[in-house]
Amino acid sequence: MEKRMKIAALAGGVGGAKLAYGLSKTLSNGQLSIIVNTGDDFELFGLYISPDVDTVCYTLAGLANPLTGWGQVDETWEVFQALSRIGGPNWFRLGDHDLALHMERTRLLHSGLSLTEVTQELCIRMGIKDHVYPMTDQPVRTIVNTVDKRKLQFQEYFVKEQCIPEVTGFEFSGIEEAKPGFYVIKTLTEADLIIICPSNPWVSIDPILKLSGIVEIIKKKIVVAVSPIIGGKTIKGPAAKMFLELGIEPGCFEVANHYKDFLKGFVLDSQDQEEASRVSDLGIIPFVTQTVMRSMDDRIRLANEVLEFGMNLFRKGI
Protein backbone atom coordinates (compact mmCIF):
# COMPACT_ATOMS: atom_id res chain seq x y z
CA MET A 1 0.00 0.00 0.00
CA GLU A 2 1.47 3.30 -1.09
CA LYS A 3 2.04 5.55 1.88
CA ARG A 4 0.40 8.57 0.32
CA MET A 5 -2.94 6.73 -0.05
CA LYS A 6 -5.55 7.69 2.49
CA ILE A 7 -7.93 5.11 3.81
CA ALA A 8 -11.16 5.77 5.70
CA ALA A 9 -13.01 3.01 7.53
CA LEU A 10 -16.55 3.15 8.89
CA ALA A 11 -17.04 0.97 11.93
CA GLY A 12 -19.36 -0.02 14.74
CA GLY A 13 -18.29 -2.38 17.50
CA VAL A 14 -16.65 -5.78 17.60
CA GLY A 15 -16.55 -6.95 13.93
CA GLY A 16 -15.66 -3.48 12.72
CA ALA A 17 -12.95 -3.14 15.34
CA LYS A 18 -11.33 -6.41 14.27
CA LEU A 19 -10.94 -5.27 10.67
CA ALA A 20 -9.83 -1.83 11.88
CA TYR A 21 -7.10 -3.59 13.84
CA GLY A 22 -5.97 -5.43 10.70
CA LEU A 23 -5.97 -2.17 8.74
CA SER A 24 -4.01 -0.45 11.49
CA LYS A 25 -1.32 -3.11 11.41
CA THR A 26 -1.14 -2.92 7.61
CA LEU A 27 -1.12 0.84 7.11
CA SER A 28 1.43 3.47 8.09
CA ASN A 29 1.00 6.18 10.69
CA GLY A 30 -1.60 8.72 9.67
CA GLN A 31 -2.86 6.73 6.69
CA LEU A 32 -5.91 5.28 8.42
CA SER A 33 -8.88 7.18 9.82
CA ILE A 34 -11.70 5.26 11.46
CA ILE A 35 -15.12 6.88 11.68
CA VAL A 36 -17.11 5.31 14.45
CA ASN A 37 -20.82 5.09 15.22
CA THR A 38 -21.95 7.02 18.31
CA GLY A 39 -25.63 6.06 18.10
CA ASP A 40 -25.08 3.57 20.94
CA ASP A 41 -23.64 6.22 23.27
CA PHE A 42 -25.45 6.82 26.53
CA GLU A 43 -25.05 8.17 30.03
CA LEU A 44 -25.05 6.00 33.12
CA PHE A 45 -24.25 7.24 36.61
CA GLY A 46 -23.60 10.63 34.99
CA LEU A 47 -20.75 9.12 32.98
CA TYR A 48 -20.56 9.38 29.19
CA ILE A 49 -20.17 5.93 27.67
CA SER A 50 -19.34 5.45 23.99
CA PRO A 51 -19.38 1.68 23.46
CA ASP A 52 -18.33 1.51 19.80
CA VAL A 53 -15.58 4.11 20.16
CA ASP A 54 -14.31 2.19 23.19
CA THR A 55 -14.36 -1.16 21.41
CA VAL A 56 -12.44 0.30 18.46
CA CYS A 57 -9.92 2.05 20.72
CA TYR A 58 -9.42 -0.89 23.07
CA THR A 59 -8.94 -3.18 20.06
CA LEU A 60 -6.39 -0.86 18.40
CA ALA A 61 -4.57 -0.40 21.73
CA GLY A 62 -4.44 -4.15 22.34
CA LEU A 63 -6.57 -3.73 25.48
CA ALA A 64 -9.77 -5.40 24.24
CA ASN A 65 -11.17 -8.43 25.95
CA PRO A 66 -11.07 -11.15 23.27
CA LEU A 67 -13.65 -13.30 25.06
CA THR A 68 -16.47 -10.81 25.60
CA GLY A 69 -15.93 -8.51 22.63
CA TRP A 70 -16.49 -5.53 24.92
CA GLY A 71 -14.56 -4.04 27.81
CA GLN A 72 -10.93 -4.51 28.69
CA VAL A 73 -8.81 -7.61 29.07
CA ASP A 74 -7.63 -8.50 32.60
CA GLU A 75 -10.50 -6.49 33.98
CA THR A 76 -11.49 -6.32 37.66
CA TRP A 77 -15.00 -5.79 39.04
CA GLU A 78 -14.66 -4.08 42.43
CA VAL A 79 -16.94 -1.14 41.66
CA PHE A 80 -19.53 -3.30 39.93
CA GLN A 81 -19.72 -5.60 42.93
CA ALA A 82 -19.88 -2.65 45.35
CA LEU A 83 -22.67 -1.14 43.26
CA SER A 84 -24.63 -4.37 43.48
CA ARG A 85 -24.14 -4.44 47.24
CA ILE A 86 -25.63 -0.96 47.65
CA GLY A 87 -28.53 -1.78 45.32
CA GLY A 88 -27.36 0.04 42.19
CA PRO A 89 -28.43 -1.13 38.74
CA ASN A 90 -26.30 -3.95 37.39
CA TRP A 91 -27.64 -4.57 33.89
CA PHE A 92 -24.65 -2.82 32.28
CA ARG A 93 -21.46 -4.48 33.42
CA LEU A 94 -18.77 -1.85 33.96
CA GLY A 95 -15.29 -3.14 34.72
CA ASP A 96 -12.99 -1.02 36.87
CA HIS A 97 -10.48 -0.25 34.13
CA ASP A 98 -13.23 0.45 31.60
CA LEU A 99 -14.89 2.72 34.14
CA ALA A 100 -11.70 4.74 34.59
CA LEU A 101 -11.84 5.58 30.89
CA HIS A 102 -15.51 6.64 31.06
CA MET A 103 -14.66 8.84 34.06
CA GLU A 104 -11.75 10.51 32.34
CA ARG A 105 -13.78 10.99 29.14
CA THR A 106 -16.59 12.58 31.16
CA ARG A 107 -14.13 14.83 32.99
CA LEU A 108 -12.60 16.02 29.72
CA LEU A 109 -16.05 16.60 28.16
CA HIS A 110 -17.08 18.63 31.22
CA SER A 111 -13.90 20.65 30.85
CA GLY A 112 -15.26 21.85 27.50
CA LEU A 113 -13.63 19.58 24.93
CA SER A 114 -15.75 18.04 22.18
CA LEU A 115 -16.18 14.27 21.90
CA THR A 116 -13.82 14.38 18.89
CA GLU A 117 -11.14 16.20 20.90
CA VAL A 118 -11.59 13.93 23.91
CA THR A 119 -11.33 10.82 21.72
CA GLN A 120 -8.16 12.16 20.13
CA GLU A 121 -6.66 12.88 23.56
CA LEU A 122 -7.56 9.43 24.90
CA CYS A 123 -6.20 7.75 21.75
CA ILE A 124 -2.86 9.49 22.26
CA ARG A 125 -2.81 8.36 25.90
CA MET A 126 -3.60 4.78 24.82
CA GLY A 127 -0.80 4.86 22.26
CA ILE A 128 -3.08 4.54 19.21
CA LYS A 129 -1.34 5.68 16.03
CA ASP A 130 -4.44 5.95 13.84
CA HIS A 131 -7.15 8.60 13.78
CA VAL A 132 -10.38 7.58 15.48
CA TYR A 133 -13.27 9.98 14.88
CA PRO A 134 -16.68 9.74 16.52
CA MET A 135 -19.18 10.30 13.69
CA THR A 136 -20.49 13.49 15.32
CA ASP A 137 -20.04 15.64 18.41
CA GLN A 138 -23.79 16.07 18.79
CA PRO A 139 -26.06 13.51 20.44
CA VAL A 140 -27.54 10.97 18.02
CA ARG A 141 -29.30 8.10 19.77
CA THR A 142 -30.36 4.89 18.09
CA ILE A 143 -33.87 3.91 19.11
CA VAL A 144 -35.08 0.37 18.48
CA ASN A 145 -38.80 0.08 17.72
CA THR A 146 -40.21 -3.26 18.82
CA VAL A 147 -43.21 -5.30 17.74
CA ASP A 148 -44.85 -4.60 21.11
CA LYS A 149 -44.73 -0.86 20.28
CA ARG A 150 -41.89 0.06 22.58
CA LYS A 151 -39.09 2.46 21.74
CA LEU A 152 -35.92 1.17 23.37
CA GLN A 153 -32.68 3.04 23.80
CA PHE A 154 -30.06 0.98 22.01
CA GLN A 155 -28.24 -0.24 25.13
CA GLU A 156 -31.56 -1.19 26.72
CA TYR A 157 -32.30 -3.34 23.69
CA PHE A 158 -28.78 -4.66 23.26
CA VAL A 159 -27.62 -5.23 26.83
CA LYS A 160 -30.59 -5.04 29.19
CA GLU A 161 -32.99 -7.02 26.96
CA GLN A 162 -30.24 -8.98 25.21
CA CYS A 163 -31.64 -8.33 21.68
CA ILE A 164 -34.66 -10.52 22.48
CA PRO A 165 -37.48 -8.10 21.47
CA GLU A 166 -38.59 -8.39 17.84
CA VAL A 167 -37.69 -5.20 15.98
CA THR A 168 -39.86 -3.33 13.50
CA GLY A 169 -37.45 -0.53 12.66
CA PHE A 170 -34.98 2.03 13.93
CA GLU A 171 -34.93 5.74 14.61
CA PHE A 172 -31.90 7.94 15.07
CA SER A 173 -32.96 10.61 17.47
CA GLY A 174 -31.10 13.86 16.85
CA ILE A 175 -29.85 12.84 13.40
CA GLU A 176 -31.50 15.84 11.70
CA GLU A 177 -29.78 18.35 13.95
CA ALA A 178 -26.42 16.59 14.21
CA LYS A 179 -23.55 17.59 11.98
CA PRO A 180 -20.89 15.07 10.97
CA GLY A 181 -17.61 15.87 12.68
CA PHE A 182 -15.31 18.28 10.85
CA TYR A 183 -12.67 15.57 10.49
CA VAL A 184 -15.29 13.05 9.39
CA ILE A 185 -16.07 15.23 6.37
CA LYS A 186 -12.40 15.95 5.76
CA THR A 187 -11.44 12.29 6.04
CA LEU A 188 -14.13 11.10 3.65
CA THR A 189 -13.46 13.91 1.18
CA GLU A 190 -9.74 13.18 1.08
CA ALA A 191 -10.00 9.38 1.20
CA ASP A 192 -8.74 7.36 -1.76
CA LEU A 193 -10.63 4.36 -0.48
CA ILE A 194 -13.51 4.01 1.97
CA ILE A 195 -14.00 0.67 3.69
CA ILE A 196 -17.25 -0.24 5.41
CA CYS A 197 -16.18 -2.68 8.09
CA PRO A 198 -18.19 -5.84 8.85
CA SER A 199 -20.51 -4.03 11.26
CA ASN A 200 -24.28 -4.11 11.63
CA PRO A 201 -25.76 -2.17 8.66
CA TRP A 202 -28.89 -1.16 10.56
CA VAL A 203 -27.51 0.12 13.84
CA SER A 204 -23.78 0.63 13.33
CA ILE A 205 -23.31 1.92 9.78
CA ASP A 206 -26.70 3.51 9.00
CA PRO A 207 -26.34 6.14 11.76
CA ILE A 208 -23.11 7.30 10.08
CA LEU A 209 -24.62 7.22 6.60
CA LYS A 210 -27.72 9.14 7.68
CA LEU A 211 -25.74 12.14 8.89
CA SER A 212 -26.27 15.01 6.48
CA GLY A 213 -23.91 15.07 3.53
CA ILE A 214 -22.21 11.73 4.09
CA VAL A 215 -23.82 9.75 1.26
CA GLU A 216 -23.30 12.67 -1.15
CA ILE A 217 -19.55 12.57 -0.44
CA ILE A 218 -19.07 8.83 -0.58
CA LYS A 219 -21.06 8.43 -3.80
CA LYS A 220 -18.06 10.04 -5.52
CA LYS A 221 -15.61 7.65 -3.89
CA ILE A 222 -14.44 4.06 -4.10
CA VAL A 223 -16.45 2.42 -1.34
CA VAL A 224 -15.91 -1.21 -0.47
CA ALA A 225 -17.93 -3.07 2.19
CA VAL A 226 -17.11 -6.29 4.00
CA SER A 227 -20.17 -8.42 4.74
CA PRO A 228 -20.95 -8.87 8.44
CA ILE A 229 -23.26 -11.76 7.43
CA ILE A 230 -21.72 -15.12 6.60
CA GLY A 231 -23.84 -18.10 5.59
CA GLY A 232 -26.96 -16.19 6.64
CA LYS A 233 -25.63 -15.60 10.16
CA THR A 234 -23.54 -13.08 12.06
CA ILE A 235 -20.40 -13.95 14.00
CA LYS A 236 -21.68 -11.77 16.84
CA GLY A 237 -24.58 -9.39 17.34
CA PRO A 238 -28.17 -9.20 16.11
CA ALA A 239 -27.75 -8.15 12.44
CA ALA A 240 -29.09 -11.41 10.95
CA LYS A 241 -31.95 -11.51 13.46
CA MET A 242 -32.83 -7.91 12.53
CA PHE A 243 -32.90 -8.73 8.80
CA LEU A 244 -35.31 -11.61 9.49
CA GLU A 245 -37.59 -9.51 11.71
CA LEU A 246 -37.68 -6.77 9.07
CA GLY A 247 -38.83 -9.38 6.54
CA ILE A 248 -35.57 -9.57 4.62
CA GLU A 249 -33.76 -12.87 4.05
CA PRO A 250 -30.51 -12.49 6.01
CA GLY A 251 -27.64 -12.96 3.62
CA CYS A 252 -24.67 -11.11 2.28
CA PHE A 253 -26.55 -10.17 -0.89
CA GLU A 254 -28.95 -8.09 1.17
CA VAL A 255 -26.05 -6.28 2.79
CA ALA A 256 -24.71 -5.30 -0.63
CA ASN A 257 -28.24 -4.37 -1.67
CA HIS A 258 -28.58 -2.16 1.41
CA TYR A 259 -25.51 -0.16 0.30
CA LYS A 260 -26.16 -0.32 -3.46
CA ASP A 261 -26.60 3.45 -3.95
CA PHE A 262 -22.88 4.05 -3.47
CA LEU A 263 -21.09 0.69 -3.17
CA LYS A 264 -18.39 -0.11 -5.73
CA GLY A 265 -17.00 -3.35 -4.30
CA PHE A 266 -18.24 -6.00 -1.89
CA VAL A 267 -16.23 -8.57 0.05
CA LEU A 268 -18.16 -11.76 0.84
CA ASP A 269 -17.20 -15.00 2.44
CA SER A 270 -16.24 -18.16 0.54
CA GLN A 271 -19.28 -19.83 2.10
CA ASP A 272 -21.46 -17.39 0.18
CA GLN A 273 -19.70 -17.50 -3.18
CA GLU A 274 -22.90 -18.44 -5.02
CA GLU A 275 -24.16 -14.95 -4.04
CA ALA A 276 -21.35 -13.25 -5.98
CA SER A 277 -23.25 -13.17 -9.29
CA ARG A 278 -26.30 -11.57 -7.64
CA VAL A 279 -23.99 -8.91 -6.18
CA SER A 280 -22.55 -8.35 -9.68
CA ASP A 281 -26.08 -7.89 -10.99
CA LEU A 282 -26.40 -4.86 -8.68
CA GLY A 283 -23.44 -3.32 -10.49
CA ILE A 284 -21.18 -4.00 -7.52
CA ILE A 285 -17.91 -5.88 -7.98
CA PRO A 286 -17.74 -8.89 -5.66
CA PHE A 287 -14.62 -10.28 -4.04
CA VAL A 288 -14.78 -13.69 -2.38
CA THR A 289 -12.41 -14.67 0.42
CA GLN A 290 -12.35 -16.06 3.95
CA THR A 291 -13.82 -13.23 6.04
CA VAL A 292 -14.05 -14.86 9.47
CA MET A 293 -11.44 -13.25 11.74
CA ARG A 294 -10.59 -15.83 14.39
CA SER A 295 -6.95 -14.88 14.89
CA MET A 296 -4.90 -11.71 14.79
CA ASP A 297 -3.36 -13.06 11.58
CA ASP A 298 -6.85 -13.39 10.05
CA ARG A 299 -7.46 -9.70 10.72
CA ILE A 300 -4.25 -8.68 8.99
CA ARG A 301 -4.72 -11.05 6.05
CA LEU A 302 -8.30 -9.86 5.48
CA ALA A 303 -7.24 -6.22 5.81
CA ASN A 304 -4.55 -6.75 3.19
CA GLU A 305 -6.97 -8.45 0.82
CA VAL A 306 -9.61 -5.75 1.25
CA LEU A 307 -7.04 -3.01 0.69
CA GLU A 308 -5.70 -4.70 -2.42
CA PHE A 309 -9.21 -5.27 -3.78
CA GLY A 310 -10.15 -1.66 -3.09
CA MET A 311 -6.93 -0.23 -4.56
CA ASN A 312 -7.43 -2.30 -7.69
CA LEU A 313 -10.82 -0.66 -8.12
CA PHE A 314 -9.17 2.71 -7.46
CA ARG A 315 -6.50 2.10 -10.08
CA LYS A 316 -9.07 0.94 -12.60
CA GLY A 317 -10.96 4.18 -11.95
CA ILE A 318 -14.18 2.39 -11.07
Next chain:
Amino acid sequence: MEKRMKIAALAGGVGGAKLAYGLSKTLSNGQLSIIVNTGDDFELFGLYISPDVDTVCYTLAGLANPLTGWGQVDETWEVFQALSRIGGPNWFRLGDHDLALHMERTRLLHSGLSLTEVTQELCIRMGIKDHVYPMTDQPVRTIVNTVDKRKLQFQEYFVKEQCIPEVTGFEFSGIEEAKPGFYVIKTLTEADLIIICPSNPWVSIDPILKLSGIVEIIKKKIVVAVSPIIGGKTIKGPAAKMFLELGIEPGCFEVANHYKDFLKGFVLDSQDQEEASRVSDLGIIPFVTQTVMRSMDDRIRLANEVLEFGMNLFRKGI
Protein backbone atom coordinates in the same frame (compact mmCIF):
# COMPACT_ATOMS: atom_id res chain seq x y z
CA MET B 1 -32.49 9.32 77.58
CA GLU B 2 -36.27 9.43 77.29
CA LYS B 3 -37.38 8.02 73.97
CA ARG B 4 -39.70 10.89 73.17
CA MET B 5 -36.83 13.40 73.28
CA LYS B 6 -35.61 14.56 69.89
CA ILE B 7 -31.95 15.26 69.34
CA ALA B 8 -30.44 17.18 66.42
CA ALA B 9 -26.71 17.13 65.72
CA LEU B 10 -24.81 19.45 63.38
CA ALA B 11 -21.76 17.81 61.88
CA GLY B 12 -18.97 18.10 59.33
CA GLY B 13 -16.55 15.27 58.66
CA VAL B 14 -14.41 13.02 60.83
CA GLY B 15 -14.74 14.47 64.37
CA GLY B 16 -18.41 15.17 63.92
CA ALA B 17 -19.02 11.70 62.54
CA LYS B 18 -17.37 10.09 65.58
CA LEU B 19 -19.69 11.83 68.03
CA ALA B 20 -22.65 11.14 65.72
CA TYR B 21 -21.72 7.46 65.91
CA GLY B 22 -21.76 7.62 69.73
CA LEU B 23 -25.13 9.40 69.68
CA SER B 24 -26.51 6.83 67.25
CA LYS B 25 -25.51 3.96 69.54
CA THR B 26 -27.02 5.74 72.55
CA LEU B 27 -30.33 6.90 71.09
CA SER B 28 -33.32 4.93 69.83
CA ASN B 29 -34.51 4.65 66.24
CA GLY B 30 -35.81 7.95 64.92
CA GLN B 31 -34.59 9.99 67.89
CA LEU B 32 -31.46 11.33 66.23
CA SER B 33 -31.25 13.57 63.17
CA ILE B 34 -27.85 14.63 61.89
CA ILE B 35 -27.62 17.78 59.77
CA VAL B 36 -24.49 17.68 57.67
CA ASN B 37 -22.42 20.33 55.93
CA THR B 38 -22.49 20.20 52.12
CA GLY B 39 -20.13 23.14 51.54
CA ASP B 40 -17.36 20.66 50.69
CA ASP B 41 -19.43 18.94 47.99
CA PHE B 42 -18.03 18.98 44.49
CA GLU B 43 -18.14 17.24 41.14
CA LEU B 44 -15.32 15.18 39.75
CA PHE B 45 -15.53 13.07 36.59
CA GLY B 46 -19.19 14.16 36.42
CA LEU B 47 -19.86 12.41 39.73
CA TYR B 48 -21.43 14.21 42.68
CA ILE B 49 -19.24 13.79 45.76
CA SER B 50 -20.43 14.82 49.21
CA PRO B 51 -17.46 14.20 51.51
CA ASP B 52 -19.01 15.09 54.88
CA VAL B 53 -22.27 13.27 54.21
CA ASP B 54 -20.23 10.24 53.15
CA THR B 55 -18.01 10.34 56.24
CA VAL B 56 -21.05 10.56 58.52
CA CYS B 57 -22.88 7.77 56.67
CA TYR B 58 -19.86 5.47 56.42
CA THR B 59 -19.18 6.00 60.11
CA LEU B 60 -22.79 5.28 61.13
CA ALA B 61 -22.87 2.22 58.85
CA GLY B 62 -19.60 0.88 60.29
CA LEU B 63 -17.95 1.20 56.86
CA ALA B 64 -15.56 4.07 57.61
CA ASN B 65 -11.84 3.66 57.29
CA PRO B 66 -10.53 4.26 60.83
CA LEU B 67 -7.00 4.97 59.61
CA THR B 68 -7.64 7.65 57.00
CA GLY B 69 -10.79 9.26 58.40
CA TRP B 70 -12.25 9.32 54.89
CA GLY B 71 -13.38 6.64 52.48
CA GLN B 72 -14.31 3.06 53.23
CA VAL B 73 -12.55 0.35 55.18
CA ASP B 74 -11.15 -2.63 53.19
CA GLU B 75 -11.08 -0.42 50.12
CA THR B 76 -9.57 -1.38 46.75
CA TRP B 77 -7.98 0.98 44.23
CA GLU B 78 -8.43 -0.58 40.78
CA VAL B 79 -10.13 2.43 39.17
CA PHE B 80 -7.77 4.91 40.77
CA GLN B 81 -4.76 3.01 39.44
CA ALA B 82 -6.33 2.65 36.00
CA LEU B 83 -7.05 6.40 35.98
CA SER B 84 -3.43 7.13 36.77
CA ARG B 85 -2.32 4.81 33.94
CA ILE B 86 -4.43 6.71 31.40
CA GLY B 87 -3.25 10.08 32.69
CA GLY B 88 -6.31 11.12 34.68
CA PRO B 89 -6.02 13.44 37.67
CA ASN B 90 -5.07 11.65 40.86
CA TRP B 91 -5.12 14.34 43.53
CA PHE B 92 -8.43 13.11 44.94
CA ARG B 93 -8.10 9.47 45.93
CA LEU B 94 -11.28 7.60 45.09
CA GLY B 95 -11.51 4.01 46.26
CA ASP B 96 -13.57 1.55 44.25
CA HIS B 97 -16.23 1.03 46.90
CA ASP B 98 -16.44 4.73 47.67
CA LEU B 99 -16.74 5.41 43.94
CA ALA B 100 -19.69 3.02 43.64
CA LEU B 101 -21.56 5.19 46.14
CA HIS B 102 -20.76 8.40 44.25
CA MET B 103 -21.96 6.75 41.03
CA GLU B 104 -25.22 5.59 42.55
CA ARG B 105 -25.79 8.99 44.19
CA THR B 106 -25.19 10.71 40.85
CA ARG B 107 -27.54 8.30 39.09
CA LEU B 108 -30.30 8.95 41.62
CA LEU B 109 -29.77 12.73 41.43
CA HIS B 110 -29.97 12.56 37.62
CA SER B 111 -33.21 10.59 37.97
CA GLY B 112 -34.72 13.69 39.59
CA LEU B 113 -34.42 13.04 43.33
CA SER B 114 -33.11 15.80 45.60
CA LEU B 115 -29.88 15.38 47.56
CA THR B 116 -32.02 14.94 50.69
CA GLU B 117 -34.05 12.15 49.07
CA VAL B 118 -30.96 10.48 47.65
CA THR B 119 -29.22 10.59 51.03
CA GLN B 120 -32.27 9.07 52.70
CA GLU B 121 -32.39 6.29 50.08
CA LEU B 122 -28.66 5.53 50.44
CA CYS B 123 -28.92 5.55 54.25
CA ILE B 124 -31.67 2.95 54.07
CA ARG B 125 -29.55 0.82 51.75
CA MET B 126 -26.57 1.14 54.12
CA GLY B 127 -28.73 0.09 57.06
CA ILE B 128 -28.47 3.43 58.89
CA LYS B 129 -31.27 3.83 61.45
CA ASP B 130 -30.86 7.57 62.04
CA HIS B 131 -31.88 10.51 59.86
CA VAL B 132 -29.03 12.11 57.95
CA TYR B 133 -29.94 15.40 56.28
CA PRO B 134 -27.68 17.38 53.96
CA MET B 135 -27.99 20.99 55.12
CA THR B 136 -29.52 22.07 51.78
CA ASP B 137 -30.47 20.66 48.37
CA GLN B 138 -29.03 23.70 46.62
CA PRO B 139 -25.36 24.15 45.83
CA VAL B 140 -23.40 25.96 48.53
CA ARG B 141 -19.66 25.86 47.98
CA THR B 142 -17.07 26.79 50.56
CA ILE B 143 -14.35 28.97 49.07
CA VAL B 144 -11.08 29.42 50.93
CA ASN B 145 -9.45 32.82 50.47
CA THR B 146 -5.68 32.65 50.78
CA VAL B 147 -3.02 35.16 51.66
CA ASP B 148 -1.73 35.03 48.07
CA LYS B 149 -5.19 36.26 46.91
CA ARG B 150 -6.42 32.96 45.55
CA LYS B 151 -9.96 31.65 45.96
CA LEU B 152 -9.74 27.88 46.34
CA GLN B 153 -12.59 25.43 46.15
CA PHE B 154 -12.63 23.63 49.46
CA GLN B 155 -11.39 20.26 48.18
CA GLU B 156 -8.59 22.02 46.29
CA TYR B 157 -7.49 23.61 49.54
CA PHE B 158 -8.09 20.57 51.71
CA VAL B 159 -6.93 17.69 49.52
CA LYS B 160 -4.99 19.05 46.55
CA GLU B 161 -3.04 21.66 48.52
CA GLN B 162 -3.19 19.76 51.83
CA CYS B 163 -4.29 22.84 53.85
CA ILE B 164 -0.87 24.42 53.31
CA PRO B 165 -1.97 27.86 51.98
CA GLU B 166 -2.46 30.50 54.65
CA VAL B 167 -6.13 31.47 54.85
CA THR B 168 -7.55 34.98 55.18
CA GLY B 169 -11.23 34.08 55.26
CA PHE B 170 -14.02 32.02 53.79
CA GLU B 171 -16.91 32.54 51.41
CA PHE B 172 -19.91 30.32 50.96
CA SER B 173 -20.86 30.66 47.34
CA GLY B 174 -24.61 30.20 46.84
CA ILE B 175 -25.46 30.64 50.54
CA GLU B 176 -27.78 33.58 49.84
CA GLU B 177 -29.90 31.64 47.35
CA ALA B 178 -29.83 28.29 49.14
CA LYS B 179 -32.69 27.26 51.39
CA PRO B 180 -32.10 24.94 54.33
CA GLY B 181 -33.64 21.55 53.65
CA PHE B 182 -37.30 21.13 54.67
CA TYR B 183 -36.33 18.44 57.20
CA VAL B 184 -33.44 20.56 58.46
CA ILE B 185 -35.91 23.23 59.54
CA LYS B 186 -38.37 20.67 60.88
CA THR B 187 -35.63 18.82 62.81
CA LEU B 188 -34.26 21.98 64.42
CA THR B 189 -37.71 23.33 65.22
CA GLU B 190 -38.79 20.09 66.90
CA ALA B 191 -35.48 19.32 68.61
CA ASP B 192 -35.34 19.24 72.42
CA LEU B 193 -31.58 19.46 72.26
CA ILE B 194 -29.18 20.55 69.51
CA ILE B 195 -25.62 19.31 69.65
CA ILE B 196 -22.84 20.92 67.63
CA CYS B 197 -20.38 18.11 67.06
CA PRO B 198 -16.59 18.63 67.36
CA SER B 199 -16.28 19.83 63.76
CA ASN B 200 -14.42 22.76 62.25
CA PRO B 201 -16.37 25.94 63.18
CA TRP B 202 -15.18 27.84 60.09
CA VAL B 203 -15.77 25.37 57.29
CA SER B 204 -18.03 22.64 58.69
CA ILE B 205 -20.48 24.34 61.05
CA ASP B 206 -20.57 27.93 59.75
CA PRO B 207 -21.99 26.90 56.35
CA ILE B 208 -24.94 25.33 58.18
CA LEU B 209 -25.37 28.31 60.51
CA LYS B 210 -25.24 30.80 57.66
CA LEU B 211 -28.21 29.29 55.85
CA SER B 212 -31.16 31.64 56.17
CA GLY B 213 -33.26 31.15 59.28
CA ILE B 214 -31.04 28.62 61.06
CA VAL B 215 -29.63 30.89 63.79
CA GLU B 216 -33.08 32.36 64.44
CA ILE B 217 -34.43 28.88 65.16
CA ILE B 218 -31.57 27.63 67.29
CA LYS B 219 -31.44 30.80 69.41
CA LYS B 220 -34.69 29.55 70.98
CA LYS B 221 -33.25 26.11 71.68
CA ILE B 222 -30.85 24.36 74.03
CA VAL B 223 -27.67 24.26 71.96
CA VAL B 224 -24.58 22.49 73.28
CA ALA B 225 -21.27 22.39 71.39
CA VAL B 226 -18.34 20.03 71.83
CA SER B 227 -14.96 21.69 71.29
CA PRO B 228 -12.99 20.41 68.28
CA ILE B 229 -9.92 22.12 69.77
CA ILE B 230 -8.10 20.44 72.62
CA GLY B 231 -5.00 21.97 74.19
CA GLY B 232 -4.86 24.51 71.37
CA LYS B 233 -4.77 21.79 68.71
CA THR B 234 -7.14 19.73 66.61
CA ILE B 235 -7.15 15.94 66.54
CA LYS B 236 -7.44 16.13 62.76
CA GLY B 237 -7.99 18.86 60.22
CA PRO B 238 -6.97 22.52 59.90
CA ALA B 239 -9.25 24.24 62.45
CA ALA B 240 -6.45 25.31 64.84
CA LYS B 241 -4.26 26.42 61.92
CA MET B 242 -7.18 28.48 60.58
CA PHE B 243 -7.70 30.19 63.95
CA LEU B 244 -4.01 31.15 64.03
CA GLU B 245 -4.02 32.46 60.45
CA LEU B 246 -7.12 34.52 61.17
CA GLY B 247 -5.29 36.10 64.12
CA ILE B 248 -7.23 34.29 66.85
CA GLU B 249 -5.47 32.27 69.54
CA PRO B 250 -6.57 28.67 68.84
CA GLY B 251 -8.25 27.36 71.96
CA CYS B 252 -11.54 26.02 73.11
CA PHE B 253 -12.55 29.40 74.54
CA GLU B 254 -12.53 30.88 71.06
CA VAL B 255 -14.79 28.09 69.82
CA ALA B 256 -17.34 28.91 72.51
CA ASN B 257 -16.89 32.60 71.72
CA HIS B 258 -17.56 31.88 68.03
CA TYR B 259 -20.95 30.38 68.92
CA LYS B 260 -21.79 32.76 71.81
CA ASP B 261 -24.89 34.26 70.18
CA PHE B 262 -26.88 31.09 70.73
CA LEU B 263 -24.78 28.62 72.74
CA LYS B 264 -26.15 27.45 76.11
CA GLY B 265 -23.61 24.78 77.04
CA PHE B 266 -20.06 23.97 76.02
CA VAL B 267 -18.15 20.71 76.42
CA LEU B 268 -14.39 21.14 76.74
CA ASP B 269 -11.58 18.76 77.39
CA SER B 270 -10.00 18.16 80.82
CA GLN B 271 -6.75 19.50 79.35
CA ASP B 272 -8.47 22.86 78.96
CA GLN B 273 -10.27 23.03 82.29
CA GLU B 274 -8.68 26.35 83.16
CA GLU B 275 -10.71 27.80 80.21
CA ALA B 276 -14.00 26.84 81.89
CA SER B 277 -14.34 30.09 83.83
CA ARG B 278 -13.77 32.20 80.70
CA VAL B 279 -16.51 30.20 78.99
CA SER B 280 -18.78 30.86 81.98
CA ASP B 281 -18.04 34.57 81.65
CA LEU B 282 -19.64 34.42 78.18
CA GLY B 283 -22.84 33.23 79.81
CA ILE B 284 -22.29 29.71 78.54
CA ILE B 285 -22.33 26.77 80.95
CA PRO B 286 -19.13 24.73 80.64
CA PHE B 287 -18.81 20.99 81.08
CA VAL B 288 -15.36 19.46 81.40
CA THR B 289 -14.64 15.85 80.43
CA GLN B 290 -12.34 13.72 78.30
CA THR B 291 -13.34 14.59 74.74
CA VAL B 292 -10.74 12.67 72.73
CA MET B 293 -12.48 9.77 70.97
CA ARG B 294 -9.83 7.12 70.42
CA SER B 295 -12.05 4.06 70.75
CA MET B 296 -15.64 3.19 69.93
CA ASP B 297 -16.27 3.16 73.69
CA ASP B 298 -14.96 6.73 73.93
CA ARG B 299 -17.53 7.83 71.33
CA ILE B 300 -20.39 6.26 73.28
CA ARG B 301 -19.19 7.54 76.66
CA LEU B 302 -18.78 11.08 75.35
CA ALA B 303 -22.17 10.92 73.61
CA ASN B 304 -23.80 9.85 76.88
CA GLU B 305 -22.11 12.63 78.81
CA VAL B 306 -23.03 15.28 76.25
CA LEU B 307 -26.64 14.10 76.18
CA GLU B 308 -26.86 14.10 79.98
CA PHE B 309 -25.30 17.56 80.17
CA GLY B 310 -27.67 18.88 77.50
CA MET B 311 -30.75 17.29 79.02
CA ASN B 312 -29.86 18.77 82.40
CA LEU B 313 -29.86 22.19 80.79
CA PHE B 314 -33.18 21.33 79.14
CA ARG B 315 -34.74 20.23 82.45
CA LYS B 316 -33.47 23.35 84.18
CA GLY B 317 -35.11 25.38 81.41
CA ILE B 318 -31.90 27.22 80.53
